Amino acid sequence: MSASKAFKAALAATVFLSAPQIAAAAEDQDAKIADLQRQVDELKAIVKAMQAAQAAPQIAAAPATTTPLAPAAPVATNPAATAPTATPVALASAAPVEKKKKAWHEKLMIRGYTQMRLNEIVSGPKNAPAGVSRLRSVQDSGISENGNFTLRRARLVVQGDISDRVSLYMQGDMAAAVSNQSANESRQHFFQMRDAYADVFLDKAKTLKVRLGQSKVPYGWENLQSSSNRVPLDRTDAINAPVPGERDLGAVLYYTPPKIQKIWDELTQDGQKLFGNYGAFAIAAYNGQGINKVERNGGLMTVAMATVPFRLDGIGLDGQVAEFGVTAMRNQFRPEVRTGGVSTISYDDNHVNFHGMIYPKPFGIQAEWTFGTAPQWDRTLGAIRSQRASGGYVMAMYRMPETPIGQLIPFARWQKYRGGWKSAINAPRLETDEYEVGVEWLPLKELEVTLNYANVSRTEADERRTGQAKGDVIRAQVQWNY
Structure with a gap:
């Protein structure tokens, strides 16, 4: 799955989980919109990091496999937890392959x-x-x-x-x-x-x-x-x-x-x-x-x-x-x-x-x-x-x-x-x-x-x-x- 599709899937999942809260508390609509915008910005940052690291397809698809049962909100709202996840992927992808010494x-x-x-x-x-x-x-x-x-x-x-x-x-x-x-x-x-x-x-x-x-x-x-x-x-x-x-x-x-x-x-x-x-x-x-x-x-x-x-x-x-x-x-x-x-x-x-x-x-x-x-x-x-x-x-x-x-x-x-x-x-x-x-x-x-x-x-x-x-x-x- 491409990084663009991963971004769309993650965005859809976030909107789906947030919809009941918007219906139940209209008075907090402005706050929720701001929260959603923050989540979108964080997801964009994740996608950008994945694109820069040129992650393998199976690694790029990982955010999309998150189901509604899994707590998506911590992933989307906790930048400190998200950033370390992206870093190892970049390091693993960029690591040079050591040449075998000739006999x-x-x-x-x-x-x-x-x-x-x-x-x-x-x-x-x-x-x-x-x-x-x-x-x-x-x-x-x-x-x-x-x-x-x-x-x-x-x-x-x-x-x-x-x-x-x-x-x-x-x-x-x-x-x-x-x-x-x-x-x-x-x-x-x-x-x-x-x-x-x-x-x-x-x-x-x-x-x-x-x-x-x-x-x-x-x-x-x-x-x-x-x-x-x-x-x-x-x-x-x-x-x-x-x-x-x-x-x-x-x-x-x-x-x-x-x-x-x-x-x-x-x-x-x-x-x-x-x-x-x-x-x-x-x-x-x-x-x-x-x-x-x-x-x-x-x-x-x-x-x-x-x-x-x-x-x-x-x-x-x-x-x-x-x-x-x-x-x-x-x-x-x-x-x-x-x-x-x-x-x-x-x-x-x-x-x-x-x-x-x-x-x-x-x-x-x-x-x-x-x-x-x-x-x-x-x-x-x-x-x-x-x-x-x-x-x-x-x-x-x-x-x-x-x-x-x-x-x-x-x-x-x-x-x-x-x-x-x-x-x-x-x-x-x-x-x-x-x-x-x-x-x-x-x-x-x-x-x-x-x-x-x-x-x-x-x-x-x-x-x-x-x-x-x-x-x-x-x-x-x-x-x-x-």
């Missing part, structure tokens, strides 16, 4: 990316006699005598905040290969764990956090940058050699001052390719044997990193940002040996890395260099020993974020490395010199295409093969993000 699993996000490649050796030794190096790369097993299509990565990430102070991150790769199968044939596309860690924030501002689990080792800027963000197809041998696979099992303390985080946030909004969710300063301890491997000695690998961005507005490069940093690593490592199993001897595996860059806007430059000692096969002794390892790269790029066909980033990179590759059997020595040019094209946010040409001079990562394999390689990659 931790409802806060998780699933994302990932897949990279499909096509590699072709256009000149140089695709194959070679025993003992002679072939044109190969420790960064991509798809560079081979057969080439054709390969899945370089197929990553799936689950991440999210499970509370105000704890977040989780898990990443697997569905394109991992498993070797040492029947007749030494590799099996492709196994699901392998890459990351499995939790971040525990030690302050409300989230500037200080502890990362626990299997995660990237903060050694080298290029190692920390996700392969989904990197402009060239692969990391360089020199920077990747201290931590092949980029990850290990341990704990890291990260700290990022708000001023530095603000610069990184602005770079992210601008579309720059940063190195990811890491700190400006880090201290870490890991097992030190590498990703998904059993620890082989009682020592810990310790790492310390610092990287700081600077605005270049003061020197005439308005809007551009430079970043410089240093990393140090100390470790004892036991490589696999050809006679079977893992070495019983721990070798010094200590490195220092320097990195610097100017983010492209539109022109940019990036460089890193590493020095240290690492396990390496000694041909003279016929054994592994710790020897010098050094190398790095310099890369120039030009970013064009808005063209008629999407974002374009042409680039050119030179890299060099002299040292052991500890994750291969017997830690063979690598001698790498490589020049490459290419372009990354983003026609869509979800799609990236990279074309690359490289002039290569490498030793193969096999201590039984010698000499430099020289040649040219053309490569293409399509990456789709989800």
Whole structure:
């Protein structure tokens, strides 16, 4: 029943009850009329309150259900009793509905990316006699005598905040290969764990956090940058050699001052390719044997990193940002040996890395260099020993974020490395010199295409093969993000 009908019904009931009194006492007619007018005014006030509160129909109908047997006069003539009745109705109707708090699993996000490649050796030794190096790369097993299509990565990430102070991150790769199968044939596309860690924030501002689990080792800027963000197809041998696979099992303390985080946030909004969710300063301890491997000695690998961005507005490069940093690593490592199993001897595996860059806007430059000692096969002794390892790269790029066909980033990179590759059997020595040019094209946010040409001079990562394999390689990659 509407508020208007309720008013009419209540008014009729009041008139009906008052009629006998008017007939019996005509002399009090004026007083009764005044009393009726007061009752009408009170009923109008009740209806107005009900309309303002937008009461439910069943609540609005309540005054009309009053029968003549019920004492209507107190309801109509006692404003003090009427007012409290209307107030709870208004409060109940206007009370906000409390939203249900999300469970931790409802806060998780699933994302990932897949990279499909096509590699072709256009000149140089695709194959070679025993003992002679072939044109190969420790960064991509798809560079081979057969080439054709390969899945370089197929990553799936689950991440999210499970509370105000704890977040989780898990990443697997569905394109991992498993070797040492029947007749030494590799099996492709196994699901392998890459990351499995939790971040525990030690302050409300989230500037200080502890990362626990299997995660990237903060050694080298290029190692920390996700392969989904990197402009060239692969990391360089020199920077990747201290931590092949980029990850290990341990704990890291990260700290990022708000001023530095603000610069990184602005770079992210601008579309720059940063190195990811890491700190400006880090201290870490890991097992030190590498990703998904059993620890082989009682020592810990310790790492310390610092990287700081600077605005270049003061020197005439308005809007551009430079970043410089240093990393140090100390470790004892036991490589696999050809006679079977893992070495019983721990070798010094200590490195220092320097990195610097100017983010492209539109022109940019990036460089890193590493020095240290690492396990390496000694041909003279016929054994592994710790020897010098050094190398790095310099890369120039030009970013064009808005063209008629999407974002374009042409680039050119030179890299060099002299040292052991500890994750291969017997830690063979690598001698790498490589020049490459290419372009990354983003026609869509979800799609990236990279074309690359490289002039290569490498030793193969096999201590039984010698000499430099020289040649040219053309490569293409399509990456789709989800």
